[in-house]
Amino acid sequence: MNLVEVAGLIKRFKLKGREVKAIDDVSFTVAAGESVGFIGQNGAGKSTTIKILFGAIRADAGEALLMGRSAEDPRSRAGVGYVPENPYLYEQLTPREVLSAGLRLHGIRGVENTRRTALWLDKLGIAYAADKRIRNLSKGMTQRTALAHAFAIQPELLVLDEPMSGLDPVGRRQVADLMQEYRQQGGTLFFSTHILHDVERLADRFVMIHKGEIVAQQSMAEMLASQSMLVVRYHGEAALEGFRPDAQQIWKGLCPRTDLPALLQRLQDSGAVLIDAQPQSTLENVFEGLVLK
CATH class of the missing domain: 3.30.1490 (Dna Ligase; domain 1)
Structure with missing residues (x-):
């Protein structure tokens, strides 16, 4: 089963009075249990594609399915962990409150909610700041909070848009290790990144987008073994x-x-x-x- 499926996606924007095609006939899939790296330069169309998948913007043409449902259907996001490139968290909340509230939205309450909140605050190295307001945290700590929330719900599908953004080298290593652990436990992973070494390590397959068009899709094993x-x-x-x-x-x-x-x-x-x-x-x-x- 494909947990992500996009076919013929087209999205245009207005820029200084002229129409710009952000993505043009973008098509790919992510099967259950697969790890796919989505790569491309800044402005290539990665975030636009992911935003369409989560209903943040609408495509002008084409189809986007998430968990077998239309991306415009809120039910498609059940069981999905998602961290956008620039996560926005309510500034008046604390990391502990963000995780606990997110878990409750996914039906996880009581002792299990408390356990998972504490576990993932610790795994992402933010337990010491668990009760500080988000507005007082650095970009890196905010990113860790968003990632902890996505992992804590134990998603069937994990979608990460530039997950290493704002993290120091230690944080990047921690997150890469958690992504690898999630992948090895059978989770489905779809992530965009500028760090190509992470794709080589973490992805079964890569999808490359350039100027809004898919220019390559290939298994990492096939690419490396063919040399x-x-x-x-x-x-x-x-x-x-x-x-x-x-x-x-x-x-x-x-x-x-x-x-x-x-x-x-x-x-x-x-x-x-x-x-x-x-x-x-x-x-x-x-x-x-x-x-x-």
Whole structure:
């Protein structure tokens, strides 16, 4: 079953008296249990597409289904956790009140409400600020509160629009780990991000949008497995044949995937230490090739 399904979406806006097409014939799906990364430059149409999915704006043409219902039907959002790019939370509430109220809206009350509220405040590192007003929190803490609310309801589908926005490196790592945990437990994840490394780690598949149009959709496993050459970096006293300096005592070179076992043995024999071996064509290469061409 597809929990997200969009077909032929078109949305136009007026800008300085002229019509601008924000998205043009956008189509893709997210199946139950799947993790899909939605990538593209600023202004590519990611947030517009997600807003249509949640009924915040209406498409001019096409169809958007969420949980098998029309995106304009409020019932489509039952069992869905959502964090927009710039979450707005009532400033007079506290993180504890935001989570507790959100859980009650999803029918979770009493002891279980209290337990989940405390659990997710702690998991997102905001327990110490649980009773401060939202208006007194930083952007990063507000983002953590919105994320804690989305995770706490234990959604069947989790939709995150730039979830790392405003977070420090520690917070980004925590959220990435929670997304991975949610994914591994069978949850369905659809997220947009500028951090392509997160897509490589967290997504089963990526959908790339550029200037309002879908330009690529592919399984991460297929993309990475199709690469016959690996970029290898190691730390050692000297360069092996075919390697060049990358940093002080760090060497970099290309190696056919089939030759990697022999290369690892050579590194061990020379006393060198492998740093990493990655496919020559990463998602970043694909992104630059399609967007900057």
